[in-house]
Amino acid sequence: MAGVILEVTDLYKSFGGVAATDHVSLDVREGEVHAIIGPNGAGKTTLISQLSGSLRPDGGRVVFRGTDITRMPPHKRALGGLARSFQITSIVHEMTIRDNVALSVQAHAGHSYRFWGNARKAKKLTEPAMEALAQVGLAEKAGELARNVSHGEHRQLEIAMALAANPTLLLLDEPMAGMGPEESVRMVEILSGLKGSKSMLLIEHDMDAVFSLADRITVLVYGKVIATGTPDEIRANDDVRKAYLGDEDG
Amino acid sequence: MDWTLLTTQVINGLQFGVLLFLLAAGLTLIFGIMDFVNLAHGSLYMVGAYFCATLTYWTGSFILAVLLAIPATAAVGFVVEIVVVRQLYRRDHLDHVLATFGLILVFNSVTQLIWGPDGFIVPLPKWLQGRIPLFDGIELPTYRVAIILVGLAIAAGLYLVVTHTRLGMRIRAGASNRDMIGALGVDINLLFTLVFAIGAALAGIAGMMIAPINAASIGMGDGQVIVAFVVIVIGGIGSIRGAFVAAILVGLIDTMGRSYLDSLFKLVMSSQNAETSAPAVANMLIYIIMVAILAIRPQGLFPPKGR
Amino acid sequence: MNLVSLSAPRFWVYLALLVLFALVPPITQWIDNSYYLDIANRLVVLAIAAVSLNLILGYGGMISFGHAAYIGIGAYAVGIPAHYDIDNGFLQFAIAIGASAAFALVSGMICLRTRGVNFIMITMAVSMMVFYGFVSIEEYGGDDGLTIYYRSNFGSLIDLSDDVTLYYLCLASLVVAVFIVYRIINSRFGMVIQGAKGNEARMQSLGFNTYRYKLACYVISASMCGFAGALMGNDTGFISPEMMDWTRSGELIFMVVFGGTGSLGGPVLGAGAFLLLEPVLEGLLNAIKEGAEVYWHIPFGIILICAVLFLRGGLDGLLDWRRKR
Numbered sequence: 001m002a003g004v005i006l007e008v009t010d011l012y013k014s015f016g017g018v019a020a021t022d023h024v025s026l027d028v029r030e031g032e033v034h035a036i037i038g039p040n041g042a043g044k045t046t047l048i049s050q051l052s053g054s055l056r057p058d059g060g061r062v063v064f065r066g067t068d069i070t071r072m073p074p075h076k077r078a079l080g081g082l083a084r085s086f087q088i089t090s091i092v093h094e095m096t097i098r099d100n101v102a103l104s105v106q107a108h109a110g111h112s113y114r115f116w117g118n119a120r121k122a123k124k125l126t127e128p129a130m131e132a133l134a135q136v137g138l139a140e141k142a143g144e145l146a147r148n149v150s151h152g153e154h155r156q157l158e159i160a161m162a163l164a165a166n167p168t169l170l171l172l173d174e175p176m177a178g179m180g181p182e183e184s185v186r187m188v189e190i191l192s193g194l195k196g197s198k199s200m201l202l203i204e205h206d207m208d209a210v211f212s213l214a215d216r217i218t219v220l221v222y223g224k225v226i227a228t229g230t231p232d233e234i235r236a237n238d239d240v241r242k243a244y245l246g247d248e249d250g
Numbered sequence: 251m252d253w254t255l256l257t258t259q260v261i262n263g264l265q266f267g268v269l270l271f272l273l274a275a276g277l278t279l280i281f282g283i284m285d286f287v288n289l290a291h292g293s294l295y296m297v298g299a300y301f302c303a304t305l306t307y308w309t310g311s312f313i314l315a316v317l318l319a320i321p322a323t324a325a326v327g328f329v330v331e332i333v334v335v336r337q338l339y340r341r342d343h344l345d346h347v348l349a350t351f352g353l354i355l356v357f358n359s360v361t362q363l364i365w366g367p368d369g370f371i372v373p374l375p376k377w378l379q380g381r382i383p384l385f386d387g388i389e390l391p392t393y394r395v396a397i398i399l400v401g402l403a404i405a406a407g408l409y410l411v412v413t414h415t416r417l418g419m420r421i422r423a424g425a426s427n428r429d430m431i432g433a434l435g436v437d438i439n440l441l442f443t444l445v446f447a448i449g450a451a452l453a454g455i456a457g458m459m460i461a462p463i464n465a466a467s468i469g470m471g472d473g474q475v476i477v478a479f480v481v482i483v484i485g486g487i488g489s490i491r492g493a494f495v496a497a498i499l500v501g502l503i504d505t506m507g508r509s510y511l512d513s514l515f516k517l518v519m520s521s522q523n524a525e526t527s528a529p530a531v532a533n534m535l536i537y538i539i540m541v542a543i544l545a546i547r548p549q550g551l552f553p554p555k556g557r
Numbered sequence: 558m559n560l561v562s563l564s565a566p567r568f569w570v571y572l573a574l575l576v577l578f579a580l581v582p583p584i585t586q587w588i589d590n591s592y593y594l595d596i597a598n599r600l601v602v603l604a605i606a607a608v609s610l611n612l613i614l615g616y617g618g619m620i621s622f623g624h625a626a627y628i629g630i631g632a633y634a635v636g637i638p639a640h641y642d643i644d645n646g647f648l649q650f651a652i653a654i655g656a657s658a659a660f661a662l663v664s665g666m667i668c669l670r671t672r673g674v675n676f677i678m679i680t681m682a683v684s685m686m687v688f689y690g691f692v693s694i695e696e697y698g699g700d701d702g703l704t705i706y707y708r709s710n711f712g713s714l715i716d717l718s719d720d721v722t723l724y725y726l727c728l729a730s731l732v733v734a735v736f737i738v739y740r741i742i743n744s745r746f747g748m749v750i751q752g753a754k755g756n757e758a759r760m761q762s763l764g765f766n767t768y769r770y771k772l773a774c775y776v777i778s779a780s781m782c783g784f785a786g787a788l789m790g791n792d793t794g795f796i797s798p799e800m801m802d803w804t805r806s807g808e809l810i811f812m813v814v815f816g817g818t819g820s821l822g823g824p825v826l827g828a829g830a831f832l833l834l835e836p837v838l839e840g841l842l843n844a845i846k847e848g849a850e851v852y853w854h855i856p857f858g859i860i861l862i863c864a865v866l867f868l869r870g871g872l873d874g875l876l877d878w879r880r881k882r
Contacts, residue, residue, distance in 0.1 A: 352861030
């Protein structure tokens with residue numbers, strides 16, 4: 001079995017007395033796609049935020065590649081090989097698509113206390129950026145201002161930015177949020193292309209996508225893990241059926 | 251212990267605090283609900299003072315003048331909101347700063363055009379002049395006590411409106427979460443205009459009340475508005491309770507600081523050093539306090555819930 | 558706005574302005590009126606300060622309401638040594654830049670831990686403390702200020718006692734300042750700064766310690782402003798705490814925003830507008846009615862308000878009207 005690269009133990013976070021993350025434990029193995037599903041309000045984004053570092057947990061541990069990152073600031077986690085995409089698109093709207101992705105490359109290309117050379121002409125930055133854009137199918141829009149492209153293209157940009165960091169683990173928060181059917185299909189293609197080469201922790205609502213991509217699924221309800229297992233195991237699990245998939249066929 | 255000096259300074263501090271509150275209350279609502287940086291708030295303070303001065307001369311009664319000047323100032327605020335401010339809600343804070351800076355210039359200049367460059371002294375009715383004897387030969391200036399009482403009454407009134415009326419509920423909701431009140435079907439435009447006009451009226455009242463002491467003069471509010479911003483940042487943006495506590499605090503500390511700091515310093519350093527550094531530190535006192543409070547509690551003392 | 562490449566007609570407008578500025582000394586000599594040289598010199602020095610503020614404000618999104626403090630520090634860096642009869646220009650300017658950088662480092666470490674309106678208020682509070690600090694130092698004139706009798710001495714390198722020479726030094730400094738900002742903005746460092754302005758959380762998520770980069774940017778900007786302050790001290794010959802009052806910081810913000818934030822030439826246009834609109838409007842008002850020029854703030858304020866309402870991108874944005882965007 002492949003090694004474990006992310007280990008979450010007993011993670012706890014509450015807001016004003018309500019536990020958004022209620023003693024969550026899970027792990028991600030190298031090369032796997034581990035999906036997290038759950039009804040709205042289950043605390044999925046809160047969980048991812050604690051993994052990426054934008055939120056501090058109240059208790060518990062997060063260990064990434066053997067290092068305890070529980071209290072590490074977000075930028076250090078990113079430099080350690082963790083990349084995140086956001087559910088609500090979080091990009092720099094005033095810059096071009098290419099600039100956005102190049103920033104992701106730049107973060108991993110040493111320090112940025114370089115004041116003289118033109119960053120937009122630096123091949124070391126633009127070439128990997130264009131590669132990542134090509135991987136998600138956004139290469140032709142590279143020169144467009146980020147604010148001018150469609151929502152679906154924003155979601156693709158989010159993935160490209162995460163990929164450009166050449167990460168060990170991708171944390172993807174609802175990459176298909178707000179996408180239409182064709183765009184979703186294309187996104188699933190992109191993600192399955194990455195399967196095996198990149199480890200992924202994927203939050204998604206789109207059940208078709210989840211069941212076709214995931215190696216393992218964890219079900220989160222009201223901040224608690226109610227089941228973890230292979231797609232088949234989850235489909236057959238009664239608790240999951242009741243709490244989430246309803247009594248119809250999952 | 252010089253009780254006369256102490257009582258005088260406490261009264262002065264409370265009076266300053268109460269007037270700061272009137273300025274800050276409007277400012278914190280306007281910033282908290284509309285997210286609008288209104289540098290021109292000091293101009294409304296000035297307008298209130300000038301309206302009151304002129305009306306006092308016309309009607310012969312200070313009280314009547316105040317009662318008439320309040321709606322007049324609110325009306326000016328109303329017009330300003332509709333013509334200028336309303337167009338800027340969606341814009342950057344920087345645009346607010348620039349536009350309201352332009353408003354300050356226009357207000358100051360137009361005031362000068364109408365009233366001339368010299369200030370206006372506002373005469374007080376006999377019964378507000380004079381002093382109230384306390385004990386031990388200590389007397390309190392009647393008018394300053396009146397200001398404090400009126401200010402407290404307005405604070406109480408505002409508190410009642412904000413906590414016990416529909417309008418107040420909408421204001422509180424707006425201060426916590428601006429986007430929601432629109433979604434809840436409240437007429438945003440009307441609410442915003444109302445809040446701005448109320449803020450203008452409050453600022454005007456502050457100006458009117460200080461006018462008999464300091465005279466109505468051009469630009470009288472421009473320095474005060476900065477202190478008001480310090481107050482609302484300390485108190486928590488959007489919170490009237492915060493504005494009240496912070497205003498009284500700032501008023502007292504600033505006034506007492508200026509009187510007592512050099513004595514305090516003389517306890518720990520040489521007389522000469524105390525005399526050079528005390529005035530400088532007294533000036534900086536409210537800023538130092540603001541920085542200290544923001545360091546410990548960046549959202550201010552009483553931020554509205556949800557911020 | 559990423560309009561960093563100088564493409565026509567913007568480029569030609571700025572080039573023409575540069576030529577005009579370069580010609581001010583011979584023109585003033587020809588008409589024998591030094592007033593225009595004075596104004597031009599003030600304009601150029603204020604423009605350098607505005608350019609420095611634009612770096613953190615326009616490009617970096619850090620709204621500092623205390624930048625005038627660095628003009629003051631730079632000016633006193635010339636004034637205080639001069640008070641002790643030390644007029645070595647190299648020393649004075651080194652102190653101007655060094656003291657500004659050091660002060661910016663310390664105050665930046667405090668201020669940059671806050672954001673939004675707190676940042677604005679703390680930067681203002683810090684500059685007011687510097688202001689009151691200098692007011693209280695009687696030795697250097699306190700409230701009344703300090704007059705200096707000799708300009709900075711650079712030996713045989715350049716003689717600043719000649720007004721025209723000083724002017725060209727200021728003008729050259731402005732060009733260099735704009736060029737430095739141009740390089741910085743387009744560099745990797747500039748990308749981080751602009752990215753942090755657009756979406757700081759995202760930048761941290763990508764792997765940038767944005768606090769450090771913003772601090773570095775703040776220090777650079779302050780040093781440039783301190784340099785401008787040293788030039789101003791030389792130009793006016795009179796240094797007072799009033800140079801660092803919060804209203805001065807407000808004026809700098811005005812220049813940057815009115816000129817067009819996040820544009821290379823905007824701050825220069827803003828400084829020009831700030832200094833030149835007054836005599837222009839006064840002249841116009843006087844022509845309409847004798848004595849009316851006292852109320853020049855009325856059209857000035859209205860122009861300001863209209864600029865905010867209708868001119869997105871400030872004065873520099875006007876230069877885009879000729880081309881279709």
